[in-house]
Amino acid sequence: MEYTVQKLGQLAGISTRTLRYYDEIGLLKPARINSSGYRIYGQQEVNRLQQILFYRELGLHLEKIRDIMNDPNFDSTKALKDHRENLLNKKEQLDLLIVNVEKSIAAQERGITMNDQEKFEGFNEKLIEENEKVYGKEIREKYGEDAVNRSNDKLKSMTVQEHEELTRLGDELYETLGEAFKTGDPAGVLAQKAAELHKQWLCFYWDSYSREAHRGLAQLYVDDERFKQHYDKSQPGTAEFLRDAIHVYTSN
């Protein structure tokens, strides 16, 4: 039985392009070329193609398949075992990924519903009002009217995405800070990471950053009972710890 590209393609359920490609890379050469240049495949090639597709379904790269099929000395069992290792690694990574994606979804759902634009637009306003009511006076005294106004403007003009990121950053800071606190070392890697995150978080509100202002705010967190309560919520002493970490951070 002899086959042209299309017939063989139909038999095997693959495209003619695939067959020409396999010829090109030397994976499956036709039995012969007829006088018009047509590729002609025979029974052996059908068998070989079956074997190729078998390995392909197992997810092996074509180059690997070619190695296996061209060299009879090639240890195909070992190749399959290696391949299984790869797949298991992939699976592990994939599982991790899925867990992370689910965490992210949960984090987003714990927060605001992001696509509810109406609610959101009101939300920023409310956040500012709240801010004003609670901390407005002190901050205005400490940093001046202009800075606070600029900060509020920045908050108002924030997009949903930026706001989402801010929330995420806040969460990450909170978590990192919690971990860092357990180490007890404000100069440690984790604590310094927390300080860096805090800086980034700040940069959402401030249009200019200075070490002094950063330190000052850190001190405020300790001095002001309301800030302190926020940070000490789960682990008392966290506000002081953050201040110390920021102190170290701003000294470098």
Add this chain to the structure above:
Amino acid sequence: MEYTVQKLGQLAGISTRTLRYYDEIGLLKPARINSSGYRIYGQQEVNRLQQILFYRELGLHLEKIRDIMNDPNFDSTKALKDHRENLLNKKEQLDLLIVNVEKSIAAQERGITMNDQEKFEGFNEKLIEENEKVYGKEIREKYGEDAVNRSNDKLKSMTVQEHEELTRLGDELYETLGEAFKTGDPAGVLAQKAAELHKQWLCFYWDSYSREAHRGLAQLYVDDERFKQHYDKSQPGTAEFLRDAIHVYTSN
């Protein structure tokens, strides 16, 4: 704080090429370009890059990320949920693949160790001897000396790969035949597939195929007790079933 490509790359742990690519596709544009054409990134870009890398780690395509980040109305929770679906599908496929790879490894290990070339080289000889001893006389009588010799030559010159394929084909035939037998219909899809597999299996031994010879062999399977025992091993009546299936197969 301002960053050039390399500084930002080091900060984020990515290459400068990646940053230029992200600029090119409009995913992350620098804050400004300096007089010499250098890309200069600011704090906002660092934040945005963090967000980008966050999504990238979750395995989202850059285009998707761009959509999410550029359009504040974009429902990122939905995007993540879609993405989770994709990942779960991938996981399912991957699990299937792993099972198949493991099956294949087991199948290979049930058979001969393929990379033991020495053993194998002897193996073909022994297979022929065995063949000769058991069936040689009848087959020679039925099909003539030449055909048998050609068949034996073919067997001897077989590569490890071809032999492996032959074994696999035999296994597949055996399984398919078992399934087909349960249906009880020699003209059914499964039985016809078994007949086709049997033909392919034959083509390893025969250098020319004819329907008549195929039928003749099928009849031999029923008439000869030793062949019959081989096929009837697990389900009595299989030899007759195969003969009937081949009869139908060779009539089309």
Add this chain to the structure above:
DNA sequence: TTACACTTTGACGCTGCGTAAAGGTCAAAC
């Protein structure tokens, strides 16, 4: 001034084909 590290744009390469484009071939129908 020279060396050296850094930057730019431009372009090819990787996998496994899909998808034209531009042109020959073959069998059947007119």
Add this chain to the structure above:
DNA sequence: GTTTGACCTTTACGCAGCGTCAAAGTGTAA
């Protein structure tokens, strides 16, 4: 004999996400 229409051929771009030259300009320290 010719015209369809279904085949076949080679050539080549496109895809994702960069890695990796190459050629040429820029910044800075010795």
